[in-house]
Amino acid sequence: MKAAYIEQTGDPENIKYGDRPDPSIQEHDVLIEVAAVAVNPIDTYIRAGNIAMDLPLPYTPGCDFAGTVKDVGNQVTKYHVGDRAWGSNQGLFGKQGSFAELISVHEDWMYPIPEEASFEQAAAGALVSITAALGLTTHSHLAEGETLFINGGSGGVGSIVVQMAKAMGAHVITTAGSDVKADYCRSIGADLVLNYRDPEMDRQLQSHLDQNGKINFWWETLRSPDIARTIPFMEKRGRIVVMAGREAELLFPLGPFYVNDLKLIGFAMFNASATEQQEVACKINDFFKAGQLTIPIGKNLSLKDAALAHQLQEKKTLEGEADFHGKIILTP
Template identity: 50%
Template sequence: MKAAFLDQPGPPEVIRTGELPTPTPGAGEVLVRVTAASVNPIDTYIRAGLVAMTLPRPFIPGCDLAGVVEAVGAGVKRFHVGDRVWGSNQGLLGRQGTFAEYAAVGEQWLYPTPTNVADEQAAAAALVGITAHLGLFGCAKLHAGDTVFVNGGTGGVGSMVIQMAKAAGARVVTTVGSAEKATLAAELGADAVINYKTDDVAAKVKEAAGGAGITVWYETQPPTDLDRTVELMAPRGRVVVMAGRAARPVFPNGPFYVKGLSLHGFAMFNATPDEQRVCGADLAQWLGQGKIKALIGARFPLADAAKAHALQEENTGKKAGTLTGKIVVLPSV
């Protein structure tokens, strides 16, 4: 099979494309013919060696996939040959990734694809959708009537947070970096959109919250100013953090406990299959109902997997601002 792979961590150029043996599904595994994969920041961190994980050699990167079941291993009960499926959590913790024509995936990491949802959409929504769901519902226990703030409303996770929060009946305040992205965030459902380059963010958040404060703060960026965050929170509000491995912000202990706030941190790949299946079920339902869509900013053939990683890295680490939405890789192209 055609696959994009690397022999050792390094810059995007270590990814090369060639032929590897098609995997045989083991017990509890499903062989998926991959029609769409997508790129996430964690993929670039693992490829660069910034996140230490045991990697098979050669290593195929990629967390997300969508495609069709080609074969099933012993004991598989949930899927059959010909089923359309999607999922995430590949290319992590010793598992091979999805940048290949075929992937052998544990059935616990796969979900049925709704009939009216394109594979590109399912793959692009996978990791970011599960991440948004874990933070909003697993950590923050979001409910109708909450006021949610999320940084970067047109990013992969941020765009999912907006749409999921609206689907749950919450009010959403978000930030963007341009007028074009402000329009897009509003189209996704954001009730108030703040341009962090031109607006006084704190003043605008206070105005948008109507003086009551933010009840759920979903921080998609490395936290730098928890004093400001705590000041903008409503009593008994919940703060969710899921980025910034090296961040060491000052913690305003007094104001935090006096308001009765709670702080929740999580990494998506630490969530159990059962926890993630709840996310996958809601995400698939909302995708099928048209309540959620994945923003796709670029598409690459498998042969250009290194370019796909470079584009992601430029925008995640270097803040190039040249990407809105997810990068999709198409193994069959």
């Protein structure tokens, strides 16, 4: 089979494309013929060696995939040859990744693709949708009628949170950095979009809350969160979720935090068990079926362009530079 792989961590140029052995499957594994994979920031961190992880060199990067079942292990009960399936969590903890024509996946870490979703949509939404659904349900239990605020509603996770929260009956406030991105946020359901570059943003937010009630759920995506700024906007017993900022050190007034019964919740998708991810994957499929979830795709490249895809993702993630909006998809 053909695959993208590295023989040592480092720059995107370390990614090679060529022949690799076909994967074998164990009794609970499924052999997937890959139709599409997505590029995520964590893929670039692992490839660069910025996240300490034992890698099986040569190593194939990639967490997300969508494809067709080609073979199954003799104990597999959930899938049959010809089924369409999607998933994430590949390329981690000693496993080879998804940037290949064929991959071996344990049946507990994959999910059926509903008829309403394409391979590209399923792959593009894998990691970001599981992250969004875990934060909204497993960790924070968003309820109908609550008000949710998320920084960056046009981003990879942000755009999914906006759509899911609206589908769950929330009033959604978000931010964007341009008129084009603001229009996109409104098109996917945001009730209020504020320009985070506007020095009057906090005043505009407060004016809206004065008329509509405070925020129950603040989803923070910034790499350097400002919790002190957040607290005054929060309703009693509100939840603040953080999912970014590995190097950030928070400083905020403890009194206003605890006397309002607030909760600060940090989580990483990869800590969720197979059972927890199966549960939210069912919810994600329901959103697809109901037409309530569309994943923005900005680039569709060939698998042989994996090095270029990593370059583009790094510039977008680390430097904020991109001439496209949405996920990068690779197809064999």
